[in-house]
Amino acid sequence: MTASPLRVLRGEVTDFDTDEGLVAGLRRGDARAELAAWNRFSARVDATLRRLLGPGQDPQAREDLLQEVFIRFFARVGTLRVAAAVGGFLTGITVHVVHGELARRRRRSWLRLTSTGVTPDIASPPPCAEAREAVLRYYQKLEVLSPKDRSIFVARTIEGLTLAEVASVHGLSVSTAQRRLLRATRKVSLLVRRDPALAGFADGGRAEGRGA
Amino acid sequence: MSDDRPFELPDQPESRSGRRAREAAADEALVSALGQAARAVAASEPAGPSPAAWHRLTRARAQPARGAARPLRWAAVVPVACASLAATVAVVRHVRPQSLTYDVRGGDLASSGQVEAGPLGSAVRFSDGTEIQLDAKARLAVSAAGPHGARLRLQAGAAHFRVMHLPRAAWAVEAGPYVVEVTGTEFDVRWSEHEQTVEVKMISGSVRVSGPLLTERVALGKGQHLLARPGMGDLRIDDGRPDRPAANGSVPAAAPTPAGAVVEPLPPVPGATLPPAIVAPAAGPVVAAAPRLAAIRPRARRRVALVEPGRSAERRPSDSPAVPRADTSAPGDGGDSLSPPPLPESAPSSAAPRWRARNWSARVASGDAGAVVTDAESVGVDATMRQADAGDLAALADAARYAGRPELAERAFGATRRRFPGSSQAHAAAFLLGRMADDRGDSTGGLRWYRAYLAEAPAGPYAAEALGRQMLIVKRSQGREAALPIAQEYLGRFPNGTYLLEARALIDNR
Numbered sequence: 001m002t003a004s005p006l007r008v009l010r011g012e013v014t015d016f017d018t019d020e021g022l023v024a025g026l027r028r029g030d031a032r033a034e035l036a037a038w039n040r041f042s043a044r045v046d047a048t049l050r051r052l053l054g055p056g057q058d059p060q061a062r063e064d065l066l067q068e069v070f071i072r073f074f075a076r077v078g079t080l081r082v083a084a085a086v087g088g089f090l091t092g093i094t095v096h097v098v099h100g101e102l103a104r105r106r107r108r109s110w111l112r113l114t115s116t117g118v119t120p121d122i123a124s125p126p127p128c129a130e131a132r133e134a135v136l137r138y139y140q141k142l143e144v145l146s147p148k149d150r151s152i153f154v155a156r157t158i159e160g161l162t163l164a165e166v167a168s169v170h171g172l173s174v175s176t177a178q179r180r181l182l183r184a185t186r187k188v189s190l191l192v193r194r195d196p197a198l199a200g201f202a203d204g205g206r207a208e209g210r211g212a
Numbered sequence: 213m214s215d216d217r218p219f220e221l222p223d224q225p226e227s228r229s230g231r232r233a234r235e236a237a238a239d240e241a242l243v244s245a246l247g248q249a250a251r252a253v254a255a256s257e258p259a260g261p262s263p264a265a266w267h268r269l270t271r272a273r274a275q276p277a278r279g280a281a282r283p284l285r286w287a288a289v290v291p292v293a294c295a296s297l298a299a300t301v302a303v304v305r306h307v308r309p310q311s312l313t314y315d316v317r318g319g320d321l322a323s324s325g326q327v328e329a330g331p332l333g334s335a336v337r338f339s340d341g342t343e344i345q346l347d348a349k350a351r352l353a354v355s356a357a358g359p360h361g362a363r364l365r366l367q368a369g370a371a372h373f374r375v376m377h378l379p380r381a382a383w384a385v386e387a388g389p390y391v392v393e394v395t396g397t398e399f400d401v402r403w404s405e406h407e408q409t410v411e412v413k414m415i416s417g418s419v420r421v422s423g424p425l426l427t428e429r430v431a432l433g434k435g436q437h438l439l440a441r442p443g444m445g446d447l448r449i450d451d452g453r454p455d456r457p458a459a460n461g462s463v464p465a466a467a468p469t470p471a472g473a474v475v476e477p478l479p480p481v482p483g484a485t486l487p488p489a490i491v492a493p494a495a496g497p498v499v500a501a502a503p504r505l506a507a508i509r510p511r512a513r514r515r516v517a518l519v520e521p522g523r524s525a526e527r528r529p530s531d532s533p534a535v536p537r538a539d540t541s542a543p544g545d546g547g548d549s550l551s552p553p554p555l556p557e558s559a560p561s562s563a564a565p566r567w568r569a570r571n572w573s574a575r576v577a578s579g580d581a582g583a584v585v586t587d588a589e590s591v592g593v594d595a596t597m598r599q600a601d602a603g604d605l606a607a608l609a610d611a612a613r614y615a616g617r618p619e620l621a622e623r624a625f626g627a628t629r630r631r632f633p634g635s636s637q638a639h640a641a642a643f644l645l646g647r648m649a650d651d652r653g654d655s656t657g658g659l660r661w662y663r664a665y666l667a668e669a670p671a672g673p674y675a676a677e678a679l680g681r682q683m684l685i686v687k688r689s690q691g692r693e694a695a696l697p698i699a700q701e702y703l704g705r706f707p708n709g710t711y712l713l714e715a716r717a718l719i720d721n722r
Contacts, residue, residue, distance in 0.1 A: 028713070029710050029712065029713060030710060031676075031677060031710040034710075035266070038266050038269070042260065042261050042265065042266075043260040043261070046260055046261050047254065047255070050254040051250060051251060051254045054250070055250075055253050055254065058367075059262075059405070060365065060367065063261055063262065063265050063268070066261055066265060066269075067265070067268060067269045067272055070269055071269070071272065071273060074273070131249055131252065131253055132253050134246075134249060135246070135249050135250045135253045138246050138249070138250065139250070153243075157243045157244065157246075157247040158247040158250045158251060160247075160251075182236065185236075185239045185240060185243050186235075186236075186239055188239075188243060189238070189239035189242050189243060192242060192243075192246065193242075198246070201242060201245050201246050201249070
């Protein structure tokens with residue numbers, strides 16, 4: 001992270017520093033716990049949304065998704081069995097929300113509400129023009145995948161979830177998730193290799209250097 | 213990609229499984245490298261949601277939930293709907309009015325409906341005659357256009373709207389976390405993502421505004437001006453006239469009387485849903501000069517700006533019909549239950565030099581609370597308390613709380629209440645002082661500050677929390693019977709509040 005996340009500076013968090021205390025407070029419907037959860041997790045969820053959606057997204061649209069994540073989180077935290085798993089629980093909700101958003105965008109594309117079905121990009125100065133452009137093109141390649149395959153693929157290869165977590169979040173068996181992941185990987189790799197702008201990554205050796 | 217298989221002869225074809233494994237490994241390496249690049253790019257972008265995000269979330273949660281998906285119901289409805297759809301489409305096509313169309317001059321229009329103004333601004337003209345003038349570099353998204361209006365989102369910059377007043381006209385302009393609902397009028401809107409500031413300036417007609425710090429929609433009439441900085445908890449409306457110069461050049465606010473009693477000023481705001489009158493404390497003279505700006509607390513019918521204890525003109529709970537309290541006569545409250553406990557600092561000197569705004573709220577929001585405290589100490593705590601503006605004082609109080617300096621926080625809150633009585637920051641200070649007292653076990657102090665807050669800002673952003681906490685303190689210190697009226701009031705005012713379960717439990721005597 002290059003900047004400290006902005007936080008809502010209200011409330012005392014001493015009771016909610018631990019996962020157990022926080023989840024207990026959320027189950028009670030304690031507003032302070034909700035604020036503590038927001039202060040603790042919102043930046044992390046926002047970062048996850050950035051990675052799952054890709055660069056150049058409308059900040060307002062991403063904030064809408066962030067809201068949706070927390071609305072679901074507060075509504076469903078009562079179903080969380082192990083308080084220590086609250087982080088993973090939230091990540092799962094985030095992946096679900098993004099999956100739903102991508103499916104919605106695809107439907108909008110089908111209905112021709114926009115030309116691409118993708119939320120319009122907001123121009124922002126790139127930190128590294130070359131890397132950002134490459135990553136942007138990469139995310140465009142991912143549009144060929146079905147929303148679920150894309151969600152599985154991004155959750156595993158970009159967000160870094162384990163295969164078991166990916167399977168759990170998407171309600172699949174590990175073997176099914178692995179099969180879909182392999183299929184998506186093959187399809188995306190083929191497209192990447194055909195794109196001259198991403199040729200550097202296909203060389204492998206230079207790949208890491210371009211990302212930073 | 214190099215091939216380092218040492219034992220395969222060149223003239224032997226590679227086995228199918230071996231080739232697949234090699235390709236799979238190469239694919240995995242490729243997507244791994246791209247994934248790493250994607251993470252690096254994501255990490256290099258500014259992190260974290262905007263300060264207003266929490267307020268928007270709170271507002272979204274307060275709205276009634278939409279109906280949940282019901283698959284079985286849909287399964288029954290969909291076939292019927294499909295059967296009737298074909299029959300009705302032709303009729304609807306003839307009956308339904310066409311959606312509005314629009315064109316853009318002097319800017320770029322994306323297929324998604326996003327308009328980006330050029331360096332000289334641009335104009336968006338709708339087919340019903342509505343016109344929008346965008347300032348240079350402003351961005352506007354037409355997210356949905358219907359037959360009687362459109363939903364617009366001002367993403368950045370300022371715009372002038374002239375909406376045609378037509379039957380059933382329905383327009384909405386989103387600016388940050390605020391929504392301006394329009395039927396037909398002329399007004400300006402400005403939204404700055406960087407400053408987290410929304411401004412609405414009315415030229416004619418009326419609009420209704422909803423968003424953070426507003427518990428309900430507020431009507432703005434001709435000439436009125438709304439300025440909202442939700443991240444700082446600041447929302448103001450004025451009547452659009454030029455500012456009357458303040459004595460020290462700072463933000464106008466109610467002035468204390470010699471006796472310490474104050475009357476919070478209310479501007480003449482015709483058409484707005486603002487409290488119409490102010491009640492002056494009986495013992496104190498009415499302040500003659502009414503500043504033009506005032507913080508808004510919708511739905512408040514009467515407001516009393518309380519003075520600090522030990523000064524004068526305190527109101528008893530029975531004097532305040534807007535905030536009835538059933539537990540005010542309880543023993544152990546220490547006399548007047550509406551008077552907050554003493555503050556740790558005496559009145560400031562009258563000649564306060566001009567304060568150079570330090571924008572501490574942004575530094576606190578970025579997690580740099582310690583630096584704000586250090587900065588205040590380098591300026592001098594006494595000088596800061598005398599000179600800092602309301603925003604910096606409130607930020608210093610927050611910073612002190614987060615830096616583990618409660619005594620400094622109390623001083624800053626006290627200074628805020630003395631120097632900016634009637635402001636939103638002063639009201640918030642009452643609540644936060646109460647919470648600090650409550651959290652350290654001072655139930656009496658907490659109770660009195662909560663009551664003070666509720667008397668000053670009965671519909672303020674902390675009203676639910678203050679009333680809920682008051683209920684718990686009274687229950688703890690005086691028993692269930694004493695807390696019962698508060699629980700009933702809580703359920704009546706905040707039926708979905710966070711103290712719902714406690715209030716119900718009290719009423720059900722569980």
